[in-house]
Amino acid sequence: MYQFMCFSRWKACASLASFLIVASLGIPGTGAAQTTTVEKLSGKLVITGASTLAPLIGEIGKRFESLYPKARVDVQTGGSSRGVADVLQGLADIGMVSRAMKDEEKDLHAFPVARDGVGIILHKENCVQALTDEQVVAIYTGKIANWKDVGGKDAPITVVTKAEGRSTLEVFLHYLKLKNTDVKAQVVIGDNEQGVKTVAGNRHAIGYVSIGTAEYDTSQGVPIKLLSVGGVAASTETVKNGTFPISRPLHIVTRTPPVGLTKAFIEYAQSKAVHDIIKQQYFVPLVD
Amino acid sequence: MAETLSRPQNPREWLALVLVWGAAGLVTAVFCWLLGDIVWHGLSHVSWTFLTAPPENAGRRGGIGPILVSTSLILGVCLSVSLPIGIGTAVLLAEFTSNHSLFGRMTRRSLDVLAGVPSIVFGLFGNAFFCKTLGLGFSILSGGLTLACMVLPILIRSTEEGFRAVPTSYRLSAAALGLSRTTTLVHLLLPAAVPGLLVGLVLGVGRAIAETAALIFTSGYVDRMPESLLDSGRALSIHIFDLSMNVSGGDANAYASALVLVIMLLAINGTVSWLAIYGLHRKIVAA
Numbered sequence: 094m095y096q097f098m099c100f101s102r103w104k105a106c107a108s109l110a111s112f113l114i115v116a117s118l119g120i121p122g123t124g125a126a127q128t129t130t131v132e133k134l135s136g137k138l139v140i141t142g143a144s145t146l147a148p149l150i151g152e153i154g155k156r157f158e159s160l161y162p163k164a165r166v167d168v169q170t171g172g173s174s175r176g177v178a179d180v181l182q183g184l185a186d187i188g189m190v191s192r193a194m195k196d197e198e199k200d201l202h203a204f205p206v207a208r209d210g211v212g213i214i215l216h217k218e219n220c221v222q223a224l225t226d227e228q229v230v231a232i233y234t235g236k237i238a239n240w241k242d243v244g245g246k247d248a249p250i251t252v253v254t255k256a257e258g259r260s261t262l263e264v265f266l267h268y269l270k271l272k273n274t275d276v277k278a279q280v281v282i283g284d285n286e287q288g289v290k291t292v293a294g295n296r297h298a299i300g301y302v303s304i305g306t307a308e309y310d311t312s313q314g315v316p317i318k319l320l321s322v323g324g325v326a327a328s329t330e331t332v333k334n335g336t337f338p339i340s341r342p343l344h345i346v347t348r349t350p351p352v353g354l355t356k357a358f359i360e361y362a363q364s365k366a367v368h369d370i371i372k373q374q375y376f377v378p379l380v381d
Numbered sequence: 382m383a384e385t386l387s388r389p390q391n392p393r394e395w396l397a398l399v400l401v402w403g404a405a406g407l408v409t410a411v412f413c414w415l416l417g418d419i420v421w422h423g424l425s426h427v428s429w430t431f432l433t434a435p436p437e438n439a440g441r442r443g444g445i446g447p448i449l450v451s452t453s454l455i456l457g458v459c460l461s462v463s464l465p466i467g468i469g470t471a472v473l474l475a476e477f478t479s480n481h482s483l484f485g486r487m488t489r490r491s492l493d494v495l496a497g498v499p500s501i502v503f504g505l506f507g508n509a510f511f512c513k514t515l516g517l518g519f520s521i522l523s524g525g526l527t528l529a530c531m532v533l534p535i536l537i538r539s540t541e542e543g544f545r546a547v548p549t550s551y552r553l554s555a556a557a558l559g560l561s562r563t564t565t566l567v568h569l570l571l572p573a574a575v576p577g578l579l580v581g582l583v584l585g586v587g588r589a590i591a592e593t594a595a596l597i598f599t600s601g602y603v604d605r606m607p608e609s610l611l612d613s614g615r616a617l618s619i620h621i622f623d624l625s626m627n628v629s630g631g632d633a634n635a636y637a638s639a640l641v642l643v644i645m646l647l648a649i650n651g652t653v654s655w656l657a658i659y660g661l662h663r664k665i666v667a668a
Contacts, residue, residue: 148627148628167519167601171597184513286627374439
């Protein structure tokens with residue numbers, strides 16, 4: 094990719110120097126291989142992190158590449174924690190973090206690109222229509238283990254939770270003020286769609302997934318239903334107007350203030366030009 | 382065979398017969414159900430466009446062209462590294478070390494342990510060693526090399542068994558004829574050991590092509606057409622996993638991709654077996 098770079102005066106020396114440093118450290122694909130001129134952007138961006146965000150950023154990357162044919166956006170996945178770790182180690186130019194930034198991550202530069210709500214789902218044929226927060230806490234801590242205790246049929250509850258390191262888990266637990274060790278779950282899952290499939294396949298299951306995913310699957314006839322939380326219906330609409338209580342910002346992060354290609358990409362990902370992609374991937378664009 | 386067996390004589394034999402047929406029938410039924418399910422859901426989506434077009438909208442629409450290319454390249458790297466090393470090690474273990482020597486026993490034991498290591502461990506190792514230490518980054522090369530590490534134990538152990546299955550009389554006859562050890566190895570033992578090598582290869586390719594955990598951290602998630610071995614490229618198995626578990630509405634294309642994966646596996650196994658049997662093994666059988 095280096096031969097495509099349009100070197101110009103100063104930047105040639107700067108990029109070359111940083112390229113040599115990085116090459117000698119044996120870390121390819123970091124910020125060094127980028128160069129900017131006023132109208133042309135080239136080089137490779139490596140983005141890693143949350144699997145929730147990966148399809149969205151991948152699609153934004155493709156449109157970005159079509160605008161700047163010499164730029165390459167490589168999106169890798171593996172979870173928010175990985176995104177943060179890779180950015181800190183310099184293995185990635187940009188990290189994807191599907192939650193609010195933590196206190197110990199405050200020195201990273203975070204840029205919100207969209208929002209996502211986390212909704213509680215049951216099987217469609219479950220006759221329970223609503224659960225209070227206290228009931229949800231009792232179910233997830235194992236204090237209530239039968240649907241008849243919350244107004245349902247006499248059947249054991251299958252509790253579905255997300256694996257450690259998943260942001261959906263952190264957002265959900267934060268809202269209910271629980272610790273991960275308090276949760277007594279029968280099924281531990283990874284990605285959202287897996288959660289939907291688990292609940293759709295088990296009439297007595299309860300789970301929580303991204304609202305966008307659940308809304309799409311409901312519209313496709315998958316037998317699940319979203320419960321309202323605190324009296325607010327779970328939908329992308331209530332996430333957008335800020336009334337739905339369990340929601341999370343989706344961030345992209347960098348270690349240093351972004352420049353060049355990184356800066357251009359982040360500005361593009363935050364612009365209105367990608368709102369259609371955000372909706373297409375069942376997330377909620379930020380109102381600006 | 383059927384003619385040589387007499388009909389069951391008493392209830393116990395009947396019971397045994399029913400159990401054996403039942404077990405075989407169950408295994409076949411599970412396989413047919415699985416294959417039928419994939420063909421039923423996937424066949425209508427597979428077309429020439431699907432095989433060549435790039436994925437669109439996170440894989441919900443479009444095809445799997447770049448993903449097929451990446452998968453083939455990853456497998457190519459894996460086999461071109463693991464075959465020579467695998468056969469070499471197998472030759473050493475079977476022909477040049479005694480069955481009971483400490484070295485032989487230790488090597489075999491460690492290979493058996495490696496063969497049972499979960500693939501995610503190979504993935505993390507590959508990420509730490511090939512991607513970071515060697516600086517190959519997320520690339521088809523890293524992915525292929527990681528798979529090679531994973532496939533090697535299986536390949537070595539079954540090739541070694543292949544060599545051991547060759548009767549000692551072959552070696553003695555060759556020595557009596559004054560053939561050198563190298564000549565014996567290349568022209569006699571290697572062709573004779575092909576069945577063992579094939580078993581290892583089929584198992585190894587099967588494990589490699591179905592791999593997700595070891596590849597997601599090494600060859601990566603990028604679904605663009607790769608331009609070199611140093612580009613990141615998404616393997617078919619990762620694409621299927623992502624479409625079915627991470628992308629809502631990706632099921633139809635996940636089924637179609639799974640069908641392509643199964644066909645690809647059968648085609649590779651068929652070709653490799655044909656090449657090995659007609660290219661090498663026939664030499665010895667015809668002789």
